Amino acid sequence: MRSVNAAHSILFALPLGFPSASTLTYDFLSPVAAIVVGAFVARMIHTLIRRRRAAAPAMAVVPGGLDLASGSSRRQRIVPAELPPPPGLLAGRDRELDEMCDHLARPDRDGDALIVIHGEPGVGKTALAIRMAHLVSDQYPDGQLMLRFDSSDDQLTEDRLETFVRALRGPREVMPERADLGRWYRDWTRRRRVLVILDNVGDPDQIRPLLPAGPGCLTMVTARGAVPGFPGQFPVALEPLRDEAATALLDRLVGGDRIGAEPAEAKQIVAAAAGYPVAIQMAGAVLAVRKNWTLEIAVRRMRDMATDPQRKKVVAFSGILDLAFALLTLEEREALVLLGLTDRRRVERWMLAMLFNGAFADRTMPENVAGRFLDHLASARFVERRVDDHSGLLTFRVPVYVHAYAATHLGSHLTRPQQQRARRGLSEGRRRRNERNADDFLRRTVFAFLDRGELDAALNSARESLAFCRERAAALSSSDSGALALASEEGLTLAALAEVNAELGWIDEAMTYAEDAGKRGSQSPRTLSRALRVSGSLRRRLRQLPQAEADLLAAERSVRNADDRDEHIRVLSELTALQAPLKDLEAATQYLDQARRLCAGAGPSGVRQLPAVLLAYAQVLRECGELAAAATTLAEAELLTGDPDGLQRLRRPWIRLYRALTLLDLGKYDQSREFSSAALEGFTTLRHRYGSGWARLALGRAHLADGNLNGAAPELEECHGTFRRCGDRWIEAESATWLAVAYHRAGRGQEAVDLLSAAEQAFSKLGDEQGVRRAGRLLFEVESSLPAQPLRPLPGVREWLAAVGRQPTDPAGTRAGI
Incomplete structure (x- = not known):
């Protein structure tokens, strides 16, 4: 003072x-x-x-609450941290770790650091690089990136650079043109401290454009051989483990005193592993799950399987692979052997399915079953799980030594004609994929799965389609005649991914996909209309009403040029729903009439879409106070969802949810709870966490209106916890507001203040003035009562x-x- x-x-x-x-x-x-x-x-x-x-504290001062950038309705840019978890056990590598740490600490070291770890496949190069990266990651606060190479990968340098740039850029930063990606990356890293791992590099020229430009950056490269042409690099030649380190690793993996009890047999297993950590881990995994086995049994199994002396020449630790192979089922062995016919290390579900169905004419393997087999082989350490950087699709990688090992079993498991049919089946599968129409594929898979409420299948299909589009794009240049059509197909896929993410409540991801879809498909009215519709829907949910209206009106103009009746109905349905927060019943009625006419002329697809149109109109009726009409419209919509084929499984619980909210407004609390519970059951059956959160919010509000605090608080806490883990900040703030009301009535005033303070701030950043006023009024009332x-x-x-x-x-x- x-x-x-x-x-x-x-x-x-x-x-x-x-x-x-x-x-x-x-x-x-x-x-x-x-x-x-x-x-x-x-x-x-x-x-x-x-x-x-x-x-103001984060939402409810609970970890995972709102974290918004000042003045922004989206979350802050997240520093990329793409390192996998550190390896659980890394034996016998202390010397290499010490040498690398000493190199980085040298005061006379000039410029950025480049460490090259080279050695044979399976020797542990990647594990060592990841462990080292975790040891020093806090020295590189601007990001940790990792990129895996594949010998059969035909990705262009621009594609790899795009992966890095997408990870480093902020949520609102414009993506640079492909020709400018290298300059952007160098400029961005020049004044920052970034750690980069380039794994399994084959050609040194591949990595030169990916090296960060800043003197405070660190790049670690793993390769089979030395990487010449980079002065100042610190090479680390990795050799197989010594017997003592290998035995100690096996002992830690197996547990108990099994290694000490049978030292002679343990020595034979270690010798069969030839000092390769991957082989020791595979043997340890086999013995750890078979605790009733003695080591002598494992050694005998290795000898029984060692029928081909040529395998030892192909893979140094073939004895350990024999041991793991002996424990597979017959079909799992067949699946592994078929992988020896592939010409690429990266494997997807459809590839194994095509190989199997070609080889065995009397048996059929669907793609989902092929995925399960690949997952079992990954658990047995024969293949590695990978996630595609661009699409998020789960794929699998066949290590070089496994591919060579599988090829040695071809003659004993498949006849020559079966091998030929399997290769033809794979080639035919590739041809059909290259010829398929993206829009038809999305309709048959993504949107069909969505209608049936199979959200995981819809998401995986959309990711698979995106990975396929980008794989094809990598083989084309921007001047190729098919580049424009392929960009349109990629845009359609991005819009589908946006729609699935929006349904799951992942708003930021959905908005990013929708924006990218609009850019990729800007020359295609069909693609542009879908991208704008999803973007408008997302903005409506975030209460960004002027932007939502602009997007949806632009989508409606675009779809008129696309000759896509189904999409036109979806756009009109969204325009109808937009009138709910605007409270414009007249405009909603006009859009409803247009959508009804289109549905009537669209045949079965129009009948399937009519419930969504009625649901949108009922929301407007409810917001305008026409509660009886809203209840009638929702009842009509639910009658139309009684599809015996299950094509309305997703829509029905949403309709029941809004019936519950309408009954709540009418003061019919018992019936509201009944419909909320029915909606919750439907969403739970579909494993739809975001929808379940909405149903719990309605159920908690019904309990609250009926004075049942003991019933309200748990439901509202559960739904708020769900929304904190989703990306819809508006519903997160809305749930916080209702939870604060319950806390206030229960005498937990300070917790209510914390919730309302964060909710008011969130509504303000989203631009929802009505939400700000409501949260502010409640906050004043609660604070006045403290x-x-x-x-x-x-x-x-x-x-x-x-x-x-x-x-x-x-x-x-x-x-x-x-």
């Missing part, structure tokens, strides 16, 4: 974070008046500060009170007395 005139005035300095930088003064009238007025002003200031606290706290004099007041002869503990200075 600063004193302007201690005899006549007191200057109160507002705490940091108060919205105004001005100060309050009042003229000195008398010591008693000064105390009373000062206490009153202090209380006002305290209340305002609590309302405008500069650092018990008063004793007023502590500001610095300097105690001395002034003593100077005028007053006791600083005067009861008149308490908030309770004001």
Whole structure:
């Protein structure tokens, strides 16, 4: 506090974070008046500060709550941290780790650091690089990136650079043109500290454009051989483990005293592994799950399977592979042997299915079953699980040594004609995939799965389609005649991915996909209309109404040029739903009539889409206060979802949810709870967490309206926890508001204040003025009801009170007395 005139005035300095930088003064009238007025002003200031606290807690002060950038409705840019988890066990590599750490700590080291770890496949290069990266990751706060190469990979350098740029750029930064990717990457990394791992590099020229430009960056490269042409690199030649380290690793993997009890057999297993960590881990995995086995049994199994002496020449640790192979089922062995016919290390479900169905004419393997077989082989350490950087699709990688090992079993498991048919089946599968129409594929898979509520299948199909589009794009240049058509197909796939992510509640991801779809398909009315529709729907859910209206009107103009009746119905349905927050019943009725006419002329597809149109119109009726009409419309919509083929499984619980909300508005709490529970059951059956959160919110509100706090609080807490883990900030703030009401009524006022403060801030950043007013009004009511706290004099007041002869503990200075 600063004193302007201690005899006549007191200057109160507002705490940091108060919205105004001005100060309050009042003229000195008398010591008693000064105390009373000062206490009153202090209380006002305290209340305002609590309302405008500069650092409002995250939603409910719970980990995973809202974390918004100032002035932005989207989450802050996340620093990319793409390192896999560190390897659980890394034996015998302390010397290499110490040498690399010493190299990085050298004061005379100039420029950026480049470490090259080279050695034979299976020797543990990647594990060592990842462990080292975790040891030093805190020294590279601007990002940790990892890119895996494949000998059969035909990705262009621009594709790999695009992967890095997408990870590094902010959520609102414009993606640079492909020709500018290298310059953007060098400029971005020049003044930052970034760690990059380039795994399994074959050609040194592949990595040169991917090296960060900053002197404070670190690049680690793993390769089979040395990587020449990079002065200043620190090479690490990795050799197989010594017997002592290999035995210690096997002992830690197997557990118990099994290694010590049979040292001779343990020595034979270690010798069969030839010091390769991957072989030791495979043997350890086999023995760990078969605790009733002695090591002597494992050794005997290896000998029984070692029928081909040529395998030892192909793979140094073929004995361990024999042991793991012996424990596979017959069909799993057949699947592994078929992988020896592939010409690529990366394998997807459809590839194994095509190989199997070609080889065995009397048996059929669907793609989902092929996926399960690949997953079993991954658990047995024969293949590695990978996630595609661009699409998020789960794929599998066949290591070089496994591919060579599988090829040695071809003659004993498949006849020559079967091998030929399997290769033809794979080639035919590739040809059909190359000729398929993306729009037809999306309709048959992604959207059909969505209608049936098979969300995982819809997401995986969309990811598979995106990976396929980008695989084809990598083989084309921008000047090729098919590039424009392929860009349109990729845009359609991105729009489908956006739609699936939106259904799952992952709003940020959905918005990013929708924006990318609009860019890729800007020349195609069909693609552009879908991208704009999804974008408009997302903005409507976030209450960004002007932007939502602009997107949806543009989508409607675009779809008229696309000759796509089904998409036109979807656009009109979204335009109808948009009128709910706008409370424009007349416009909604016009859109409804247009959509009904299109549905009537669209045959079975129009009948399937009509419930969604009616649901959108019922939302408008409810917001406009026409509750009886809304209830009738929703009942009609639910009748139309009784599809025996299950094509309305996703739509039905959403309709029941809005029936519950309408009944809640009508004051019919018992019926509202009944429909909320039915919606919750439907969403739970579909494993739809986002939809379940909405149903729990409606159920909690019904309990709250009926005065049942014990029933309301658990449901509202559960739904708020669900929404915190999704990406829909509006519904997260909305659930926080209702949970705060329940907490306030239960006497948990401070928790309610924390929730409402964060909700008010979230509504403000989303631009929802109605939400801001509602949360602010509730916050004022809750704060006004909190018990008063004793007023502590500001610095300097105690001395002034003593100077005028007053006791600083005067009861008149308490908030309770004001």
